[in-house]
Amino acid sequence: MNMRNNFRYTSLGLVFAFVGVMIISRVIHIQIGPTHESIMAFEEDDGMELINLHPERGDIYDRHGRMLAGNRLVYEVxxxxxxxxxxxxxxxxxxxxLGLDYNKVLASASLKLTETDLWHITLDxxxxxxxxxxxxxxxxxxxxxxxxxGVSSNGEPHDLTGLTITPRLERKYPEGQVASNVLGFVMKDGASIQGVEEELHWLLSGVEKQETVSTDPHLALELPETIHGADIVLTLDREIQIALEEVLDAHMASSGSTAGSIIVMNPRSGEILGMASNPRMDLAGDWDFVNLFEGNLAFNMALDGYEPGSVFKVVTMASALDAGVVVPTTEFIDTGGLSVDGWTIHNWDGGAWGPQTMTTCLQHSLNVCLAWIATERLGPNLFYKYLRDFQFGQPTNIELAREYAGHVRFNNNENWHLIDLATNSYGQGIEVTPVQMLRAVSAVANDGKMMTPYILQAVVDKDRQYSFGPEIAGQPISAATAHTLSEMLAVSLEQEASTALVPGYRLAGKTGTATIYNDSLTNASFVGWGPVDDPQFLVYIWLFKPTSTPWASLVAAPVFHDIVERLVVLMDIPPDAVRLSMSAK
Amino acid sequence: MLFTSGDVMENISQFTQAYSQAPWRKQLQVIGVFLSVLIIMLMAASVFVSITARTATLGRDIQRYRLKNEDLEYQIANLQSELAALTSASVMKVRAIEMGFQPATTDKITYIQVVGYTGKPKAEIAVPAQSVVSAAPVILPAFTQSWVDWLAEEFQNPMVSVADIRP
Structure with missing residues (x-):
């Protein structure tokens, strides 16, 4: 009995002893074995590690979902x-x-933690x-x-432990220079410059941060989430944008212009369908921002201020018609000069055009006639009341960075003089942006309702799309005034046999040639829309300092023609006769 | 018959001895109890270690999958950009010309009225926010609620109401 018990106790003791030996040997193994280093490293970091959360910057699409800006995979070494x-x-x-300097990298990699505050050195x-x-x-x-x-020259075996290769994203513009002036760009350091990239950076960027997190696997669920940027959809149509840029580039080359801009807007909604500007950067290539925009040229000419010249006569005539101080048939005898405040206003050709109606005043773009309307019929209070209603001097707040507000010297300004009223009436002595002009003229093309230009169609965040719609900026003129003026401008183009006309389509429009202070060159502009009975596009053109000829009727009007020819195809707008016969059915 | 105190003590001692266990048996009992407690503690510890190890493994998996997820998101973004570059306007124009297409001009277009055609649709990158319907729970409550929760729910929502039982 005792022998049997002793055997049992001995066996039990051996089992326990064996288990004990196993545990002790495992402890020793952990202490001196291969896992020792990783455990020690873990211990040195107190179980914490510093992580960089690189959010994905939101993509940018055109109105039909074609990517204009995305991201590409790169690595941080x-x-x-x-x-x-x-x-x-x-x-x-x-x-x-990677082509890095051997000695520099060797010096960095050889640093001891006791010799430097750095523990993480970015090579590229x-x-x-x-x-x-x-x-x-x-x-x-x-x-x-x-x-x-193998071994390196220091006798140590080759080992890349300590070299980290971490994926991250970099901005990529798959369309190259298409719409680059609208998009803006993102620098290597993540700074967003100009355009949508800068204006909507808060939406696109996501939340980039550096956080110290526990490496304890039990706390895995407490790891911070990366908050990615939202995608955005623009109102731009890629094909229209490309057409505008091609036409602008061709006409700038032929006219010898320094810079230029073309904008196409839907006058019914305010959606910007295309916004071309020159010069512009090729975002797919090497960026030469400083040299390209030397001489204070704006990154996006559509947002820059200038004296518009005679295109502003559309606003003056709209104000006069709406105020009831003139009608299209009101007569004016042009003597070739109008004395205002001790100064004499002359026509663009210095000539006297004799008996005119308001329609022919627009058709021949007579400064004297428009100055007469502003000074003799409207007066400063009414004229500047309308300018306020058209919101000149106020930015449109389009979703693009660095929009200029323009400058208007209103009649309550102490530096205002009566001559300002006369010159403002034909677009001199006043500073506006092409986008502001577009907003104002949209009232004429859209039954008196002035539409706020916008370029942000939708935001896509967390798999939900939030869409934005049109916004009426105001109604500075009545629908009747808008229709009357549209008809006057359509007749003006037709009677002038303007180079802006496109066969099959009835269009309204106005040229504008403005002198530049202290410069012999001019600003050539054109604003036009069509079809007149159902406007679907409103186009604004600005050529800065054309050298082939100073006159907008010769350099800007053909641009409108070429654009409309492309637009009607891209926007599926049939000729008026076809469209009206289809409507009749 | 008289009993002395010595007799009484002797009787008690005999009585106690008669009902007491042998010393080796007592030792065995103590050892048994100790071992039982030890085994229970070991079992509890092993269950704890097992669960902790599984949790740690799952935690590591989560960390690994999150890295993998991030990596995949980056790759998707990269591929989307590559696809956009391959279908960019300039590339497509070259391909179209190679295939014999020409740009359409106003004089070459014949317009046909298509009833119901409203033009090219606007981009819908994601579900419109206003049409979002709250999704049904993916996991049924039976898989997540505790027994106490279930019991409370049953009491609150009895299948047969009290009113149905009353005469």
Missing amino acids: AIELSYVKNPETIAWATSAY NFVPYENAEILIKLKQDLREHPENA
């Missing part, structure tokens, strides 16, 4: 000093595959996918097959 085993291998690999932030893949594979091979690694 860096050194984690606390993990570096062989600085020579790191220096060799990065110089061989934007390594292309192809190069990064080579480094990733090399690092993996050296880790998995150290026996094949």
